[in-house]
Amino acid sequence: MKLRFLGGTGTVTGSRYLLSDEKHRMLVDCGMYQGVKTLRRRNWAKFPVDPGTINAVVLTHGHIDHTGYLPALVKNGFKGKIYCTKATHELCKVLLPDAGYLQEEDAKYAYRKKFSKHEHPEPLFTEKDAWEALKHFESLHYHEPFEPVKGFEVTFTPAGHILGSSCVHVHHKSHERTVVFSGDVGRQNDLIMRPPEPIDKADVLVCESTYGDRAHGEVDPETELEEIIKRTAGRGGIVLVPAFAVGRAQMLLYVVHKLMSEKRIPKLPVYLNSPMAIKATEIFCKHHKEHKLNASQCELIDDKTEFVRTVEQSIELDSVRYPCIIISASGMASGGRVLHHLKTLLPNPRNSIVFAGFQAPGTRGDALVNGADSVKIHGEYWPVKADIYNLDSMSAHGDYNEILEWLEQGSLKPEKVYVTHGEMVASDVMRKRITEKFGWDAEVPELFEEVEV
Numbered sequence: 349m350k351l352r353f354l355g356g357t358g359t360v361t362g363s364r365y366l367l368s369d370e371k372h373r374m375l376v377d378c379g380m381y382q383g384v385k386t387l388r389r390r391n392w393a394k395f396p397v398d399p400g401t402i403n404a405v406v407l408t409h410g411h412i413d414h415t416g417y418l419p420a421l422v423k424n425g426f427k428g429k430i431y432c433t434k435a436t437h438e439l440c441k442v443l444l445p446d447a448g449y450l451q452e453e454d455a456k457y458a459y460r461k462k463f464s465k466h467e468h469p470e471p472l473f474t475e476k477d478a479w480e481a482l483k484h485f486e487s488l489h490y491h492e493p494f495e496p497v498k499g500f501e502v503t504f505t506p507a508g509h510i511l512g513s514s515c516v517h518v519h520h521k522s523h524e525r526t527v528v529f530s531g532d533v534g535r536q537n538d539l540i541m542r543p544p545e546p547i548d549k550a551d552v553l554v555c556e557s558t559y560g561d562r563a564h565g566e567v568d569p570e571t572e573l574e575e576i577i578k579r580t581a582g583r584g585g586i587v588l589v590p591a592f593a594v595g596r597a598q599m600l601l602y603v604v605h606k607l608m609s610e611k612r613i614p615k616l617p618v619y620l621n622s623p624m625a626i627k628a629t630e631i632f633c634k635h636h637k638e639h640k641l642n643a644s645q646c647e648l649i650d651d652k653t654e655f656v657r658t659v660e661q662s663i664e665l666d667s668v669r670y671p672c673i674i675i676s677a678s679g680m681a682s683g684g685r686v687l688h689h690l691k692t693l694l695p696n697p698r699n700s701i702v703f704a705g706f707q708a709p710g711t712r713g714d715a716l717v718n719g720a721d722s723v724k725i726h727g728e729y730w731p732v733k734a735d736i737y738n739l740d741s742m743s744a745h746g747d748y749n750e751i752l753e754w755l756e757q758g759s760l761k762p763e764k765v766y767v768t769h770g771e772m773v774a775s776d777v778m779r780k781r782i783t784e785k786f787g788w789d790a791e792v793p794e795l796f797e798e799v800e801v
């Protein structure tokens with residue numbers, strides 16, 4: 349069996365891993381690249397293998413950096429099925445059409461404002477392409493083995509990162525080899541997600557390393573947020589949280605309402621301004637057996653949040669000047685409605701912008717948390733006067749300590765570990781830590797490298 353790294357190496361985005369034997373090809377994840385332009389440009393490059401020759405795709409979870417290229421893959425000739433967990437399927441029904449819509453809107457906006465180098469900027473794929481890709485989906489339960497491609501038996505186990513997230517175990521029947529893809533690995537003590545299930549068997553492990561060189565520290569995210577909200581509301585400002593629509597938005601809503609019901613922060617209006625995050629919250633509440641919040645905690649989120657659905661409501665919210673909390677997507681401020689709020693709120697020192705997770709290099713989020721004094725939005729520069737915070741403690745990714753702890757919980761003895769899904773340094777530090785702690789042979793693969801597994 350061969351494994352080829354078609355993405356997700358040296359960066360946290362564009363996860364795509366190709367497994368093949370003599371006869372078949374199976375792709376694990378089919379992500380879009382995000383962040384710096386050289387990475388985003390890769391989305392437009394010809395797919396390194398003919399999509400028509402791939403027999404099936406298996407997904408670890410719904411996030412766009414793991415699924416966002418699917419509509420383009422189908423558009424370019426992929427004919428097979430796309431397998432994932434039930435919740436991942438539901439999330440993809442929201443995420444992929446939205447991604448297509450945003451691509452179309454961005455292309456139109458760039459055309460209108462003439463800030464694209466191309467005379468007629470084209471979307472990578474459209475909303476219609478996304479719906480086309482969704483026709484290929486088939487969903488399964490955790491721990492339910494299936495055979496997406498002849499000879500490859502696949503099982504999903506919970507990865508604790510977001511709703512529906514999984515580690516993908518691939519057992520090749522005739523080669524008698526097992527390759528496990530960690531996907532994105534959650535926290536040992538997340539506020540809303542249960543910890544990732546330990547892995548017991550893998551000949552080869554492909555492991556993520558988003559926080560391979562960083563620890564989240566001992567800070568309690570609730571206390572951190574409590575202080576920021578109190579301080580900002582005290583000076584009459586607005587707290588804006590650019591949040592990943594799936595996962596962190598739900599956690600933030602839960603924490604904010606919990607802080608209010610415990611009277612740790614003043615009662616403020618809480619707005620969720622992202623149609624995608626609203627739908628993701630509904631899906632999250634529907635699947636409450638898969639996470640830590642019970643039905644009444646989900647109800648609290650539902651009852652006490654103002655859901656901002658229409659464009660008109662969003663514009664109206666942008667003129668609000670009283671203290672409130674606005675949660676809006678996207679999480680790295682790379683697109684979506686949050687951009688309009690940033691243009692309004694960034695230039696005023698009364699306000700606070702709170703990022704709640706990893707900011708890929710090259711994104712506006714990354715620029716802001718690294719102290720940029722202005723950021724470009726819709727072709728214009730906007731001064732940064734508001735307070736900027738980055739709450740790593742709210743991340744949906746385990747840090748290196750948590751990942752090592754998780755690896756230790758299983759009875760793993762892999763022959764080889766490939767460290768992926770991390771910036772260059774993070775992956776390399778993770779590689780060293782895995783070898784030092786367990787004595788396992790670990791390596792950071794190069795983009796397009798093919799290895800025998």
Ligand SMILES: [Zn+2]
Pocket residue numbers: 409411509532
């Ligand atoms: Zn993810």
